[in-house]
Amino acid sequence: MSTVEYMRTIREKYSKMGYAPYGWHEATEAPPWTPLAKPLSECRVGMMTTAGTYVAGQEAYFYKDDTSHRPIPSNTPVENLRFSHLTENYLPDARRDPNCAFPIEPLRQLVDEGVIGGLADNFFSCMGAVYSKRRVDEEVAPAIYEAFAKEGVDVAYLVPL
């Protein structure tokens, strides 16, 4: 069976709900490239999701262009992880098993097995449904970069909702 046409489906759904059409930026330039500087087994790995993950005790996300992010300590027990995202219809499984959208336990396991060198002290999340490319470029991306840089990560494992 062919893959789902998400852009078409979501566009039509939003239009029926009276939302402005969500536009996906089309990246036409070749992607930048950073080679792995050392074997993965020596790399410090960070993770980020756009699933609106937060830890109980942190402020949740709001649904209109929330450009904030939350640090999620990489040793957070899964039972303390929560999700808050405009597309709530994609969250039910993650709310029962956070690893569905924020695979924190698999990454911890890969450290135990020596596949990856270690984890950043903090992972990160934001609420990805930001309509403005400018605000992603000027607010979200620089803040996430600063946060990862401060954690000293070699690798970022990025899980879109």
Add this chain to the structure above:
Amino acid sequence: MCLIARYLEDRGIATIVVGTALDIVERGNPPRAVFMDFPLGHGGGPLFAPAQQLAIAREAMAALEGLSEPGQIVTLNQTWPEGDAWKSTASDESADDVRSPRDLTPRYQLEEDRHLVEAAAGD
């Protein structure tokens, strides 16, 4: 997410996007990506499937280490456990939508989460 991947990679952090929406990832053209034909919300894997979740992370890391050319999307050797029935729901733009309004109100998963934050703010 692809914009963020490109931003990070441009500044010296190697990235891997673990995607479940192929058309969106193709359009965003990140430096490295893996794809699983799973419903959105399952980039980590299916519900309560720790062995498969671990296998996904392991394969994604192997792809990250193995890719040598920007813009490739590797399809992982992973199958959604319950077949393809989810695709008809995911493709149905007329399906009911009960999400909360798009405004500036924080939307807590649990009421008790809200109480925790409000109690801390009141200290």
